[in-house]
Amino acid sequence: MNSREIVVKILNEVLINKAYSNIALDSNLKKYDLNSKDIGLITEVVYGTVRYKYTIDFILNKFIKKGTKSVDPTVLNILRSAIYQIRYLQRIPDFAVVNEAVNLSKKYVSPKVSKFVNGVLRNYLRNKDFEDSSASLEDKLAFRYSFPKWMVKMFLKQYGKETSEKIFNGLNEIPDVTVRVNNIKITYDEVISDLENLGYTFKEGVICPEALRILKGKSIEKNPLFKDGLVTVQDESAMLVATIMDLKKHMKVLDLCSAPGGKTTHIAEIMENTGEVLAFDIHEHKLKLIQDNASRLGLINIKCDLLDATKYKEELNEIADRVLIDVPCSGLGIIRKKPEIKWNKNINELKELIQIQRNIMLTASRYVKPGGMLIYSTCTLNKEENEKNIDWFIKNNSNFKMEKIYFGKVDNIIYNDNETLTVIPNEGMDGFFMAKIKKQW
Numbered sequence: 001m002n003s004r005e006i007v008v009k010i011l012n013e014v015l016i017n018k019a020y021s022n023i024a025l026d027s028n029l030k031k032y033d034l035n036s037k038d039i040g041l042i043t044e045v046v047y048g049t050v051r052y053k054y055t056i057d058f059i060l061n062k063f064i065k066k067g068t069k070s071v072d073p074t075v076l077n078i079l080r081s082a083i084y085q086i087r088y089l090q091r092i093p094d095f096a097v098v099n100e101a102v103n104l105s106k107k108y109v110s111p112k113v114s115k116f117v118n119g120v121l122r123n124y125l126r127n128k129d130f131e132d133s134s135a136s137l138e139d140k141l142a143f144r145y146s147f148p149k150w151m152v153k154m155f156l157k158q159y160g161k162e163t164s165e166k167i168f169n170g171l172n173e174i175p176d177v178t179v180r181v182n183n184i185k186i187t188y189d190e191v192i193s194d195l196e197n198l199g200y201t202f203k204e205g206v207i208c209p210e211a212l213r214i215l216k217g218k219s220i221e222k223n224p225l226f227k228d229g230l231v232t233v234q235d236e237s238a239m240l241v242a243t244i245m246d247l248k249k250h251m252k253v254l255d256l257c258s259a260p261g262g263k264t265t266h267i268a269e270i271m272e273n274t275g276e277v278l279a280f281d282i283h284e285h286k287l288k289l290i291q292d293n294a295s296r297l298g299l300i301n302i303k304c305d306l307l308d309a310t311k312y313k314e315e316l317n318e319i320a321d322r323v324l325i326d327v328p329c330s331g332l333g334i335i336r337k338k339p340e341i342k343w344n345k346n347i348n349e350l351k352e353l354i355q356i357q358r359n360i361m362l363t364a365s366r367y368v369k370p371g372g373m374l375i376y377s378t379c380t381l382n383k384e385e386n387e388k389n390i391d392w393f394i395k396n397n398s399n400f401k402m403e404k405i406y407f408g409k410v411d412n413i414i415y416n417d418n419e420t421l422t423v424i425p426n427e428g429m430d431g432f433f434m435a436k437i438k439k440q441w
Helices: 003-016 021-031 036-051 053-063 073-088 094-108 111-126 137-145 149-171 188-197 236-243 262-270 284-297 347-365 387-396
Strands: 177-181 201-204 211-216 231-233 252-255 276-281 302-306 320-326 368-378 400-403 413-415 421-423 432-439
Touching: 003 021, 003 036, 003 073, 003 094, 021 036, 036 053, 036 073, 053 073, 053 111, 053 137, 073 094, 073 111, 094 111, 137 149, 177 236, 188 211, 211 236, 231 262, 231 284, 236 262, 236 421, 236 432, 252 262, 262 276, 262 284, 262 302, 262 320, 276 284, 284 302, 320 347, 347 368, 347 387, 368 387, 387 400, 387 432
Parallel strands: 252 276, 252 320, 276 302, 320 368
Antiparallel strands: 177 211, 177 231, 201 211, 368 432, 400 432, 413 421, 421 432
């Protein structure tokens, strides 16, 4: 099976069967004996096609008489991946892309369909400077950045045009892998030295003192530093959560929505393997992910247990110095890593999440000691799930007070009026939101 065939197979799994792109890609790449060049091409074309699906489908609808809905799903994904390569990948000759698409459709469907594919792509090549000439700002932005119109409309309403375009640009970036240095086992400078010796190219983090962004080098999971628990993979935005918690040795910390354990283990590391970190999740199989991570990192102060974070547990009442709730959310801040989120979410799903988030906040607040802190975080940029939830909580809980979060002037950080913080996505960081709330009595 050649690389283009694998691309279409993965696209079928993601766009037809609703698989997660990262999981579908990883499982398929492991099945075949591929060189690094093929792996790079497959990864780029899969993510790119999913990322720019709106724009690609808009174009195809202009060149297919009965529209994309009339086309066999596999043929449609052959066309989508071809349009992506022609429009966004300059290094592959157009004729080669067309020939591959024609051959694929002939092999998997029929010679008749291959003529149709050839006709659509040749027609596009004659008109490939095509742009959406719609007068509507929403339509133009949806086409330019390839986002569903409801999402474009929501961001424009919440952030305005300038910041929305920064968000769209950031969410379309190809993310680097970021790692967190495990200060329990090794120093930051030692990791830098080891990565240099192993031939990696990297940059230091923007804010978090443990962050390193890998720009070039082999898969980090094959790196001995990872295997030995000296580093772990985590986006720098997510690292900021533990950073704002004012953690001290020997504290008792609850992480109520903890899987797969990135923030849990970071908390444990900052506390230098002292105190107690109680890590909870609603799914038992996910607890093993936390335990495996903790074991690899050499952390002994983490205890895992099952818990539905929306339901109150009497024995946890006011026992914690810090309670972290990284609540279930729409995930709009991590689209650069999971571009299918653009197409798998809808506005009603976002509304349904808000009550769950508020239930978790109310329950979690009862576990905080007087003088302790509740930390609320999400990987979304929807203000209804973020600032509006915090405003609602503060209005209805007079014994809690906002604590300021400040990292200095950073280009992609917004300090909101209610003392919460929003990270705008860019090439190095996911979109993120966090709030720090102190219990007065």
